[in-house]
Every structure is written in C-alpha cells, then in structure tokens.
Amino acid sequence: MANTMRKVSLRNLAAHKLRLALTVLSVVLGTSFVAGSLIFTSTISNSFNGIFDQVAVGVDTQISPKSSGNDAGGFGGSETLGVPDSVVRTIEQDKAQLGVDKIVTAYSSTMTIADSEGKAIQTGGAPSVGANWIPNDRALDPNSAKILPGGRAPNGPNEAVLNESAAKKAKLKVGSRTKVVVNSGTAKPFEVTIVGLMDIAGDASGYTEMDFDTATAKKLFSDGSHVANVQLGAAQGVSADQLKQRIEQRFPGYKVQTGDEVRQENKDAVNSFLQIFNYILLAFAAIGLIVGTFIIYNTFSMIVAQRVRELALLRAIGAARKQITRSVLFEAFVVGLIGSVIGLVIGAGLAIGLQQLLSSTGSGLPSGGLVVGPTPIIACLAVGIIVTMVSAWAPARRASKVAPVEAMRESQTDGAASLKVRTLIGAVLAVLGVALLAIGAQGKGGGPAGQVGLGAVLLILAVVFAAPALSRPVIGLLGFVLAKPFGKLGQLARTNSMRNPRRTAATAFALTLGLMLVAVIGTLGSSFKATIDKAVSNDVKAPILVTGSGGTGALPPTVSGNIAKVDGVASVVSIRGVNAKVAGKDVSGNSPSGDLSSAANFHMVSGTDRLPADGLLVSDKTAKQKGWTLGKTITFDSKFGGSVPVKVVGVYKSSALLDPWQIGSAAYEKLTPPQLRADFVDLVQLKDGADSGKVQTGIEDATADFLTVKVQTRAEFANAQAATINQMLTVLYGMLGLALLIAILGIINTLALSVVERKREIGMLRAVGMLRKQVRRTIYLESMLISIFGALLGMVIGVAIGWCLVRTFREWLTGIQPEIPWGTIAFTLVAAAVCGVLAALWPGIRAARTKPLEAIADL
Amino acid sequence: MSHSAGAPLAAVPRQATAAASAKQLVKTYGKGETTVHALRSVSVDFAAGEFTAIMGPSGSGKSTLMHCLAGLDTATSGVVRIGDIELTGLNDKQMTKLRRDRIGFVFQAFNLVPTLTARENITLPLDIAGRKVDKQWMDMVVDRLGLADRLGHRPSELSGGQVQRVACARALVGRPQIIFGDEPTGNLDSRSSGEVLSILRRSVDEFDQTVVIVTHDPRAASYADRVVFLADGQIVSDQRGLSSDDIFEYMKHLDEPAAQAGPEQAG
C-alpha cells in the first residue's frame, strides 16, 4: 500500500504540471534568496580576504592611536591627531633594545581628487586617501607598492603618484595635472602633477590613494608633531608577538597590533559591512518564505479539496488515515525538494548578478570566483523542504479526515469548518497588539519602540488568524462600492471572493504583509521628511546653505572664506562639530563661527540667543538631561589636552537642527586642533536686494576648487536630507517588489485552481448567455477585490505601526510628528488593484474558454 | 422540409414560422474506427407555442440533438435555425448572445449560481445582458411558480423541486423564443417532477411559450403536445396526443432491437 500511495502522489503531481509549477515557484522565490545571500556573502568575503592577505605584509607591529569609539556628531572626520612624534623618536633611540629593525611612519588623511574633467573621483563608498610614498628600499614589504614603468616617485610639494585603478577611472595619466583638496585642516585646494602610477597590493575597484613625498604628506595631513601610524619590522630573532608585547609595555594608551591582527581587523570590518547585505538578503528570504508558506498552504488545501472523492475512495478501499497524511506530505516533500534545488541554482545566479551590479556601480567590491560552500546548499534544501512540508501539514491532516462516504456523495461539501476559534484567537491577539502599540506610542525611546515592535508582531499574527472572518464584511463592503458599476458581473465577483474566506485571506496575505512593510516605511519616510522640512523652514533663517558632498560630508574650513567674498553675501556662519569631554564623559554638539541667531531661529526659553565666544547655548532638553541650567559654568575638557570653562547664557526650545548645544568660537578653537577642524554646513545670509539665484551661482564658482561643495537653497537642502532617507528606503521597496511578485503568483495559483473548481458553474453561466468577455471581467474583478482587501489590511496596520513607531522617535529627533503618506497609500492601493488584474489575466482567459456544455456534461 | 428517410410519420401540421428547426443534422464524434454517429441526418421543426418532448433510449442522441438546437454545440453538417436565425456560421459571441436573448434553459443539475439568491438567479441572464426586468411579468411568473416567499434564499436553502422551479422561472422571465430542458426532472421525485412539468405546460398554454424537453420518463413526456422518438441517431416516430401509457408501450417496443427497422404507430 505504501508504494501504491507514493505512486498516487507522484502521478498526481505529474498530472497537474501547472499546479506543480506554480507551487514550486513559490518555494523557489524564498529559497533562492536564502541561497543567494549565503553564496553572495561567502563569495565577497572570500575575495576581500584575498585582498587583505596582501595588506600589512612584513609588518610585525603597528602602533596607532586608540579611537575613543565616539563618532556620533563628529563631522570633522578623524577625532585624533595620531601618534606623537615623540613615540617615533623614542623607538628610534631604543631600536636595539626593543628589537626593532625598520620603522615606517605613515601620514594620511581622507582627501578628494579631481578627475581629468575637474570633477571629484567617485569612489562608490571606498576610501579616498592621501598618504606619504614609502620607497621600496625603506618599506617593510618591498612588494606592497611599486611605481609602474614610465613613472617615478613624487618629489616636492606639487608632485604625486596615484594608484593605477583610480587613475584609469579618472582618466589621469603620468604628466596630468589635477586638483586635490584635503577635507579638513587649513590647507587650500591645490594642483599636483601626477608623476607616476602605483601598483598597490590588493588594488580594489573604487579605492583611491594618492601619495606625496613624506615632507609634503606631513605638512598636508598632520599637525607637524603626529604621525597617523607607525609600522615596525622586528630585528632578527624577535618575533612579532614579542615585539608587540614590548611596545605595548613601553607605550600604553596606544593601539598596538601585529600584522596578523591588522589584517584580521580589516577582514572583520569588511565582514561586518557585508553582514548588512546578508541581513537584507535574509530579510528578503524571510519575506519570500513567509509569504510562500501561505501560497503553499493554499495550494495544498485546494488540491485536497478537489481530491476529496479520490481520497475518500482510497479510504474506502482501506487506506489508513496516516497513509493519506503521509501521501500528501510526500507530495509536499517533492515540491519542496524541486523548489529548493531550483532555488539554489537561481540563488547562485542572484549572487553573481548582485556582485556584478555592485562592481559596475563602482562600490569598491572586488570580483572573484563564486564560492558555494556546503552551508548554502544545506540551508537552502532544509529551509525549502521544511517550509513546504510545514505549510502542507494542515491540509494533509484535513485530507486524512475525509470520511469514506464522501466518495458516494453527490455534491462536494465545502468543508467550511467554523472560523470561530481562530477568529477569537485573532481578536485577542489584535487587542493585545493594539494595546501595545498604544502604550508604546505614549512613550519615546528604545523601550517604547520595542513595545511597538512587539505589538506589530502580534498584529501580524492577528491578521493570520482573523483575516478570513474579516474578509467577508470588508470585501462585501468593498465589492459594494467598487463592483457596483459593473452590475451583475461585479456582484458575481464580490460573492465569489467571499465564498471561501480562508482561501481569500491566505491569498491576500502576501499583499497584506508586503504592503504593511511599505506603509510602515512610508510613514517613517514621510514623517522624517515633514519633520526636516518643518525644522529647516522654522529653524533656519539663512536662504542659502553650503554643505560638503564628499564621503564625510565635511567642508574644509577655508571654504567659508571664499563664500564671504562673493558679491551679495552679507555674512557666513559656519557650523562646526565639537567633540569633547565633560566630567569624564564624551559629549558632542556644535559651534557656530559667528552670530548664529542671525542665521537661525532660536526660540528662547530663558537667557539670550547672543552667543559670546566663550559662552554656551543649550536646548531645554539638554538643560534638563545634563543639568546645564542658565548661569551655570560648565568645564569642557579637550581630548587633546587643556580645558575651557563656559557659561550657559541661554536656553532655547529643543529642535531637530539646533540640538543639543552650541558653544562659542573661542571655546571651539581651544577644544579642536586646527588639523581636525571642519564645517558641516555654512549658513549664508544675503545682502538686502541681492538676487538669490545669482549669489548661488557666485558661491558655486567661488568654491568650485574644493570639488565637493554643494550650494543649496533652504528648500533644496530639506529635499536633499529627505532624499537620503528615501535612498535608504529603496532597499525596503525592493522587498515590496518581491512580496508583490509572490502575491501575484499566489493569486494566479488560487484563481487558476478556483476556475477549475467552478468549471460547471462557469459553463452554466456561459450557457445562459454570459459572454467570454464577461467571464474574464468577473475573474478580474474578483482578483481585484481580493488584492485590494489584502492591500487595505496591510495599509491600515502598517500606517498604525508606523505612526506609533514615529512617536517613539521623539527621543532621538526632536519635534518629529507622525505624517500619514497619503500619496504612497493611494499609489499602493492602485498598484495592488493593477497587480490583481494582471494576476487574473491568465486564469480569466482559461475561465472564458470553458465550454457551456461542461455544465451539463457528466462529471 | 422532409423527415429522415425511412421514418414514416404521422402528418404534423406545419406552421409558417417554426420556433426552431433542424435540417439534415449530422453529428459524428471521433474518426475512423471509433467514429460515433450521434445524429444521422435529423430534420425536425418545433412549432411556436408547442410543448415537445424528445424521447429515446440512452445513447440515442437526444442530448446531442438538443445541444445542437440550443447553440451549445455545433453540428458536423446540416442547418439549425432558431426563429429566422441560422446558427451555422455564428461566432462564439453571436451564439452566446443568441442563447442569452432567445433561448431559455433548464438543466438536469447545476442550474443555479450557488452564491446568488433565487431572485438574483432568476434575473441573471437579463442582468448579464443589461436588459431591464419586466417587473410585472417577473411577479406573475414568480407567483405562478409559487416562489414568492423563496426569492431571498440561496440555492443551498432550496429543495430540489424548488431549484428546478427557480430554473424554470429564470427561463421564463426573459420571454425567450424557445425553452430547452435536458432531463429537467431527472433528479426529482414524482411530486416535484409533476410540479415542474405542469409549470412548463402552463407556460405553453397561458403564455404561448415554446418548450422542448429531453426526457426518458413517459410520464414526463405525457405533458407534451408532441413526442419525437429518437433511436440510434434518427427520428423514428413523431406523434401527438399520446398518453403516458402509449409512450411507455412505445418505449418498450423501441428497446426491442427488431423494432428499429419499422416502428409502428403506438396506441
């Protein structure tokens, strides 16, 4: 019997190839992302590891400054000056005693380099650095960098060498002259002549390095008394570990690493960067699988419903319940297996595609051979098969409950068990979820956000349980409104989609989940945008804002001088980032270079908005949190030695742009060494009657040498900030795309099977005069109603979650208010309706082909 | 207009316009060895305002003839007319509209859309066509059929007889040129079956409706004005005013193989 049952299962699959294909496809969509993400990350990290194996070769010990680990608000780029020259001198003196053979000192900083057309080289996220050229005879690893034939080492303040891949990208050759600018410190843009191209170990696409002779690099990249890092080669007989230990003991307070540790650190950094990709892809996989689960469940439910007679017959001739269950689960196993294997192959393709996409956009990812370890294979197969079998579990059990007498029954029973229990569970979950959302929305910060998150999970579960019961009234109402213009066809569509609530709900769930994400993200996005818009228009008086467009977004401090000279400019106030310590704790805030109250609106709570050079303005929020009340004197300690007492002269209302505090210029200069100074925005005031457009062009011309300066009006600035948010949301819209795709597959699947089920009814309708066109239209409308139901449910829940989540963000972004993205909602609902119709095209055509005789013909 | 060869029949009075007619209708299924001749050159007219029953042994071609007449299937050769419209050459859309506007149907099973109420099922063809329902006529039909208090019910809440009556009401309410029924009482007990047949009978008597049903129940056929007997794809007899006993006798006679050579007039 077992063999026979298996044969029945396999024949069943083979007999319904289309059904098999659609079900397999829903498994493939999930598993391919599982495989894709794992293969992609292992491939990329493998190629990166290959590159980093060539880094710091020959280095036995490296000394670099310890980073404080507080980069928040640090717009000035690096927070440290480096390793003091005194350390280098001491090592040189005690070379023999420490066991040091070679000492190499590095000066480096981020810098921007113009390409042959005078525009900044785009590195796609990879670093762009300037450093000192270390001749091969002095380098720890003579192979680490070579000047290619036809070039020579740089010599003097206006000569430089550039790595080959960057030169190629920038179309720069030996002999080219180009503009460069160091992103912080006091240096102005200047021109250099490329005298050679470097072949550096592990030259990856995107990475840009320009080397100068050591004297020039020291002037450009250091304050004159520090180096970026020191690399040491051990004398004979001294191991790297020994040298590291000695140096650590001698110079506590610095980061001391062996070459292996440096390489490992690089690899770890890349791997944690890759982890982000991994998470994104796995999130796709999760969505694919969760949504796929419902499609698989639906398919198997319908298969079982259609096979009631056959199953009953099997039962009647003596098949045990267990055998029936097993037979259905075996079908699921086969579907899962086929789906996973295809998913694995597509996943590998996905990984290759992603790799190529990323390297073509110049994001600095290396290309290398595909690495498929056992992990992706095992994970993909296990996930695919388990998910499919779990999804088919309930239908399989239902199949085993078919009574043998069903074989004899004339009409098929709907098998519509009561929805009461699951609806009740759903209602309880919904109440709990809503309560959590409401409670979370009252608070702000991480805890309440967590409550909202938990509430969201409960609400999703509530949908899973209660959606069938909900579908009747909602689709009834929707159908009433939307299908009315279609008369009888509309009514038929409406009643058809209410016929089997479980099936309708499971079909719509893909859309519900996908569009819920969209609504959450859309709400966050529009709330952020509205908040920024409001903050910019409320807080900023200056009509023109100048920012940096380079990697760090920082402006060299010398830019403001150029702006001030432009015709029509009344004044320029630069906002600088400040990092310091107060009572041993890291703090970060801002410092305006001039009278900020002329360029920004302070809504004063107490005191004055006039900031003296050694004064402090704080927001009421900060005043409360830190106890910096009006009239108090706070002592700021510089991270580079020295301290400065400042008096709180005013307290203003907390706002997104002006939080948390503003310190006077003199204090800023004492806290931040010139080498680390950078502006993050320059606020420009116009002279009376000056033409804003003309001044904008004037500033652009005057700052063109800096390569990465962006001149914007207030509105443009606000839009640009929102654009950044939108960019981050793009990935999540990708997930929407996937969910929609799977949803369409699910709808096709459900409708195609429903059409088969309703063959006689459709035939009868055709006999009494329904045109093919009308049959098709009815199916389209049915599909549209199901889609809109799913979308609507997702939108309502998503907006509620987003709304509550935004409320909790008040902790981090002052004045943020939830803003419902009506545009996105309208667009999404229309998109869902269109998807519904698209999904119904093919089932509709099939239905329309039903012959009237099929209603009358014997079964 | 001649009848199929070798089938001498009683003279049937011809009317100028037949509600439906078939001329030398041939329908074959399959090819070569396995060819089935479901209809072998059948010619027949159905006069307007008459109730005709088509009878014959199982497999004799009754359903095939009805399907071809009703535009549900196309004949292999021959001509079918509904009123003055010739069905040959009509495309699917025209054929569908013809069924919708000129023909009423009562099937043996699966007559109604399960999700619609009785009232909605009755007006379905009119609604699909976008035609207005004649309220008075509808009320009268519903009233005569005793469905007035059942209109809000779904098919699953109706008895088998009520379902068939709703199907009759649906067929009548559009005032079609002709109503076809394929074993409309095949699934009913004798009481319900009697109800449905007398409804059809009354529709002919009172509303001048033309009705053609396929049946193998002599009692059902006895409601008809005229009975057409089919055997092996040919009309073997065409008679009027038969009682159910006459029909029963003739049917018995038909089932004897020898009878097929030269049927006599029964009764």
Ligand SMILES: Nc1ncnc2c1ncn2[C@@H]1O[C@H](COP(=O)(O)OP(=O)(O)O)[C@@H](O)[C@H]1O
């Ligand atoms: N779709 C079909 N394919 C092949 N043969 C058919 C088909 N439909 C009917 N037949 C054959 O045509 C003959 C007449 O069938 P039918 O009209 O259904 O007879 P009745 O309704 O009188 O029982 C039978 O021999 C039947 O087997």
Ligand SMILES: [Mg+2]
């Ligand atoms: Mg028949």
